[in-house]
Amino acid sequence: MKAKINLDATYVQSEDLVSREIEGELIIVPLVAGMGDMEDELFTLNETGRAVWAKLDGKKSLKTVAKELSAEFEAPPGEIERDVTGLAEELLKRKMIVKASKK
Amino acid sequence: MNESYVSTRDLHDLSLWDKMRGKRALTSFDLEITARCNNNCRHCYINLPAGDKEAKEKELSLEEIGEIGTEAVALGAVWCLITGGEPLLRDDFSDIYLSLKKKGLLISVFTNATLVTKEHIKLFKAYPPRDIEVSVYGVSKESYESVTRRPGSFAAFRRGLDLLFENGLNVRLKAMALRSNLHEQPEIARFCKEQTKDYFRFDPFLHLRYDRNPSRNAEIMAERLSPEEIVALEQSDPERFQALAEGCDKLILPQSAYPPGNHLFQCGAGTASFSLSYDGLFRLCPSLWHPDCVYDVKQGTLTKAWQTFVPQVREMRSESREFLDMCRKCPFINLCMWCPAHAYLETGELDAPVDYFCQVAHARAAALHRA
Numbered sequence: 001m002k003a004k005i006n007l008d009a010t011y012v013q014s015e016d017l018v019s020r021e022i023e024g025e026l027i028i029v030p031l032v033a034g035m036g037d038m039e040d041e042l043f044t045l046n047e048t049g050r051a052v053w054a055k056l057d058g059k060k061s062l063k064t065v066a067k068e069l070s071a072e073f074e075a076p077p078g079e080i081e082r083d084v085t086g087l088a089e090e091l092l093k094r095k096m097i098v099k100a101s102k103k
Numbered sequence: 104m105n106e107s108y109v110s111t112r113d114l115h116d117l118s119l120w121d122k123m124r125g126k127r128a129l130t131s132f133d134l135e136i137t138a139r140c141n142n143n144c145r146h147c148y149i150n151l152p153a154g155d156k157e158a159k160e161k162e163l164s165l166e167e168i169g170e171i172g173t174e175a176v177a178l179g180a181v182w183c184l185i186t187g188g189e190p191l192l193r194d195d196f197s198d199i200y201l202s203l204k205k206k207g208l209l210i211s212v213f214t215n216a217t218l219v220t221k222e223h224i225k226l227f228k229a230y231p232p233r234d235i236e237v238s239v240y241g242v243s244k245e246s247y248e249s250v251t252r253r254p255g256s257f258a259a260f261r262r263g264l265d266l267l268f269e270n271g272l273n274v275r276l277k278a279m280a281l282r283s284n285l286h287e288q289p290e291i292a293r294f295c296k297e298q299t300k301d302y303f304r305f306d307p308f309l310h311l312r313y314d315r316n317p318s319r320n321a322e323i324m325a326e327r328l329s330p331e332e333i334v335a336l337e338q339s340d341p342e343r344f345q346a347l348a349e350g351c352d353k354l355i356l357p358q359s360a361y362p363p364g365n366h367l368f369q370c371g372a373g374t375a376s377f378s379l380s381y382d383g384l385f386r387l388c389p390s391l392w393h394p395d396c397v398y399d400v401k402q403g404t405l406t407k408a409w410q411t412f413v414p415q416v417r418e419m420r421s422e423s424r425e426f427l428d429m430c431r432k433c434p435f436i437n438l439c440m441w442c443p444a445h446a447y448l449e450t451g452e453l454d455a456p457v458d459y460f461c462q463v464a465h466a467r468a469a470a471l472h473r474a
Contacts, residue, residue: 018207022179023119023128029207033231041111042209049108087108094109 005062005088007081010100012058017043017096019053026050028096035095043096045087052087058100062088114181114209114233123375129178129409133378133389134171136199137162137188142215142251144240146281146326147319148312148390148448153192161382165195165202167401171379172203174405182233183208188381191218197226209233216263217256224270236275237264242294246287250279268298275299280307280336281326288336305340307333308440308463311448313380313392327459330466338470347467348474365420365427367443367453369436373413387416390444393453395419419443419453426454438471439464 013019016032028043045053051073055065062084070080091097123130139158140150151158163171175183183203190196191214204210216237227235237260241247247257267274276295280288288305295303309327311320328336338344362369373387383401385408386392396416398408421427430441440460443453450457 018205020176020207022181023122025117025119025122027117027119027181027207029209031204031207031230033228041113042117044110044112044117046108046110052108083108090109096109 005085005092007063007066007085008061010058010061011056011088011092011097012100013053013056014096014098026053043094048083049087052084053091056091056097127374127413129175129180129375129377131182131184131376132175132180133184133186133376134168134203135186135188135379135381135389136168136190136196137193138381139192140187140189140215141192141217142189142253142256144251145283145322146250146279146309148310148323149314150188153189158381162193163379163381163383165198167383168199169202171400171405172206172208176206176208178406178409181209182211184211184213186213189215189218191223197222200226200232201230204230211236213238214263215251215256215260216267217259219263219266221266224266224272227267227272228270232273234273234275235267236277237267239276239278239291239295240281241284241287242290243287246284249283250281264298276303278303278305279309280305280328280333281309282328283326285328285332285336289339292340305336307336310390310440310445313390313448315392315448315451330459330463333463334466334470337467344470344474348471365422365431366417367419367421368417369431370442372442372444373417377409377413385412387413388444390442390448391416392444393447396444396453421454423452423454425456429456430454433464435464435468438467 016035017028017030019026019028021027026045028045030041030043051069052065055068060068063081066077066081066084069075069084070077073080088097135149137158138149138151139153139155140147141153142150143152144150172183185200185203190212193199200210200212210232212232212235214235214237240250241257244257247260248254251257264274276299278284278288278291278295284291292303292305307328309323311323337347368387370388372391376388378386378389379400380386383399385398385400385405386396391397396419398412400408421431430436430439430446433439433441440463441457445460446455446457447453449455
């Protein structure tokens with residue numbers, strides 16, 4: 001079941017994981033049980049995911065993140081918003097992000 | 104859009120390994136957080152008594168270990184093995200474990216399981232280790248305690264192991280094949296394979312003590328199996344022997360496989376990992392204790408050790424004709440325990456041949472040829 005995403009809400013990377021960049025590769029290491037399907041698993045993000053992940057700082061709403069990315073990548077805002085929503089749904093489902101504030 | 108933004112990867116499937124191939128890049132390290140142990144195993148290469156005050160005082164503090172972890176992560180380490188001695192002897196084990204874990208390291212723990220408590224279980228369940236590896240010295244009180252020399256240790260081991268299994272933790276088992284438990288090896292293998300379906304290994308190769316203590320070394324040598332016994336044991340495990348036979352072309356090398364020159368180190372020591380002793384001594388591999396190959400991180404930094412000291416050690420060369428004509432060119436080197444580190448522990452020299460290793464390697468090679 002998909003998590004419900006509010007584009008006006010602000011999300012932040014969970015404190016239950018550590019994201020690291022090694023040899024140019026983003027690796028997300030879960031610290032606690034129950035994030036991955038198996039304990040030995042790590043997470044990686046695709047290119048779109050990495051761009052969004054870097055902006056999930058708990059200060060910007062998803063709408064602002066989408067707007068910034070749309071400008072950076074010169075892509076239609078609707079398309080970027082769909083990507084941001086899609087990623088946030090996945091991250092929320094895996095408890096990799098948490099809501100930073102309620103709007 | 105159907106594409107998944109998030110992928111899960113097993114440690115071995117990360118593309119960064121391809122990028123690191125051929126380079127010297129830190130991926131893992133072993134941390135001996137204590138040399139003390141509550142057991143007193145006959146074959147142990149490191150253990151000091153659990154109550155050894157001097158050893159305890161020299162142990163790296165939680166803060167020092169935290170700093171080492173931070174530097175190791177900055178250098179690119181992904182995985183850390185917490186080992187000992189018996190790591191659970193340290194009162195601050197949980198803090199050390201969490202400190203390293205929270206830096207984004209995958210953690211493995213080597214333990215004899217005798218000191219596992221409900222608090223450890225709670226910790227491991229909340230913050231799972233990559234794996235916990237437990238040594239099985241015997242499956243009866245008699246053989247287990249003839250190795251550990253501590254009454255009550257078998258019951259403590261079974262209790263700890265049961266706790267780990269009952270709580271679904273990822274446990275791996277290993278056995279040492281010793282003179283004291285040789286008679287029980289089939290039962291040990293059966294026990295381990297019943298408990299863990301995916302993984303079991305046994306090791307008949309005993310190396311000598313890090314502290315080169317002569318009387319303890321004599322005890323280790325008394326526990327060593329003969330070359331014939333080692334071969335027979337390997338042959339009794341069809342899976343293991345088949346793997347050896349199938350890898351024969353990689354294990355027995357043609358002369359052309361040896362690069363020219365007189366470098367001592369042909370192995371991977373210091374290319375992707377390092378070991379750190381309980382008192383802060385950095386080595387390229389756990390057994391490499393020659394004074395010229397040891398760096399005290401308390402007097403310097405881990406970064407300096409990794410970036411400057413390791414290349415110096417790997418540049419070391421030998422002028423010994425005996426070494427250059429024998430071990431340096433031996434086609435059986437991959438079947439042999441010989442390496443500069445083990446040569447030093449046996450003889451005090453990094454480039455001296457070791458008769459026992461030579462006999463074992465030749466016996467293994469002969470068995471493979473027959474197969």
